[in-house]
Structure formats: C-alpha cells, structure tokens
Amino acid sequence: xxxxxxxxxxxxxxxxxxxxxxxxxxxxxxxxxxVIPLDVRTIPAxxxxxxDFRHPAIVEATALFARVDGIVIGTPVYKAAxxxxxxxxxxxxxxxxxxxKTVLPLATGGTTAHVLAIDYALRPVLSSMGARHIVxxxxxxxxxxxxxxDGGLTVAPAAAEALTxxxxxxxxxxxxxxxxxxxx
Ligand SMILES: Cc1cc2nc3c(=O)[nH]c(=O)nc-3n(C[C@H](O)[C@H](O)[C@H](O)COP(=O)(O)O)c2cc1C
Numbered sequence: 811x812x813x814x815x816x817x818x819x820x821x822x823x824x825x826x827x828x829x830x831x832x833x834x835x836x837x838x839x840x841x842x843x844x845v846i847p848l849d850v851r852t853i854p855a856x857x858x859x860x861x862d863f864r865h866p867a868i869v870e871a872t873a874l875f876a877r878v879d880g881i882v883i884g885t886p887v888y889k890a891a892x893x894x895x896x897x898x899x900x901x902x903x904x905x906x907x908x909x910x911k912t913v914l915p916l917a918t919g920g921t922t923a924h925v926l927a928i929d930y931a932l933r934p935v936l937s938s939m940g941a942r943h944i945v946x947x948x949x950x951x952x953x954x955x956x957x958x959x960d961g962g963l964t965v966a967p968a969a970a971e972a973l974t975x976x977x978x979x980x981x982x983x984x985x986x987x988x989x990x991x992x993x994x
Contacts, residue, residue, distance in 0.1 A: 811842035812879040812984040819885035819896025858898040880912040887919030891931035909940035914980040915947035925949045
C-alpha cells in the first residue's frame with residue numbers, strides 16, 4: 811500500500827481542519843496505507859517566516875514530502891484562499907516537491923461563497939509544484955464539523971458522504987501509482 815502525508819494547514823490550536831484530517835487519516839489507515847500527519851502550525855514560526863530553508867523542521871518536512879506517494883492537503887479558507895502558514899511552508903519546499911505525487915486537496919470554510927477556493931487558489935499552486943494527479947477535492951462548511959466534549963468528531967451526513975467519496979477516489983488513485991519509495 812501507499813505512504814500518505816496528511817498536511818493540515820491551519821494556524822489554529824483548535825483547528826477544525828486539523829481534526830477533520832486526523833479523522834480521515836483513520837479511514838486511509840484502515841485501507842492499509844501508512845499515514846504520516848503533519849500540522850503546519852507545529853513548524854517553528856521563525857523557520858516559516860524567516861524563510862529558513864536549512865531549519866531542521868523545514869529539512870524534515872521536505873524529506874517527508876519527498877518520501878511519500880500521496881498527500882492530503884487541508885486548509886481553512888482565509889480571505890477567499892488557502893491559509894498563509896500553508897503557503898509559507900509550500901514556499902520553502904523545492905519547486906517540484908510534488909512531482910509524481912497523487913494529491914487530495916481539502917478545505918474548510920465558513921461560507922459556500924468560497925467553495926471554489928480549492929480550484930481557483932490551491933489547485934494551481936499544487937499543479938505548479940509538479941503534482942502528478944490532483945484528484946477531486948472537497949470543501950466542508952465549518953458548521954458541518956462538530957467537536958464533542960470528549961474530543962470526538964461528528965461530520966454532517968451529507969458532508970461525511972462526500973468526504974468518504976473523495977477519500978476513496980484518492981485511495982484508489984494511490985493504488986494505481988507505481989510505488990517508487992520501496993527502492994530506498
Ligand atoms: C482570518 C480568517 C479568515 C477567514 N476567511 C474566510 C473566507 O474568506 N471564506 C470562508 O468561507 N471562510 C473564512 N473563514 C472561516 C474559516 O475558513 C472556517 O471557520 C474554517 O473552518 C476554520 O478552520 P480551522 O478551524 O481549521 O482554522 C475565515 C476565518 C478566519 C479566522
């Protein structure tokens with residue numbers, strides 16, 4: 811099976827995007843994939859804001875992107891686009907860091923007015939970084955993601971169904987990807 815990097819691009823400590831991604835990671839793991847979570851907010855700010863390509867956290871993140879077969883990339887919609895911290899990380903990766911990768915773009919947002927942010931904002935960036943196959947993404951309304959007192963996550967049924975569908979399409983696309991990492 812494939813190795814997947816699951817990148818949450820929210821700066822928020824109580825991020826819905828992050829919780830949603832970690833919830834979806836479980837399904838990928840159950841399908842036999844190895845999932846590596848990466849929360850951009852855990853990367854030191856001085857590395858991201860100082861464009862410190864040699865910072866150990868950036869070197870480590872770069873190695874993770876290079877190592878995996880697939881990437882789930884989730885962002886909150888901020889000002890009609892992706893978050894600034896996600897872009898700060900992408901800016902520090904090599905230009906073609908996504909070459910040969912299968913990518914699933916996901917977003918959470920407060921209004922359906924920005925449902926296309928994945929396609930007009932995020933997708934072109936991923937494409938410019940060489941992604942081999944960017945599968946259909948999904949925008950989830952923040953009000954459709956509820957966190958219980960026990961920390962458990964509930965996703966509104968229609969959103970959950972759509973997310974399952976795009977996740978399974980991603981998983982299937984990964985199955986068609988030649989696994990090159992095994993050579994290492
Ligand atoms: C600074 C800021 C800007 C936002 N801008 C938008 C926006 O332009 N469009 C939108 O649909 N939602 C916007 N939102 C709402 C968030 O995208 C939404 O609540 C999201 O689920 C937050 O994800 P998080 O908890 O992972 O940070 C904004 C929220 C913040 C804090």
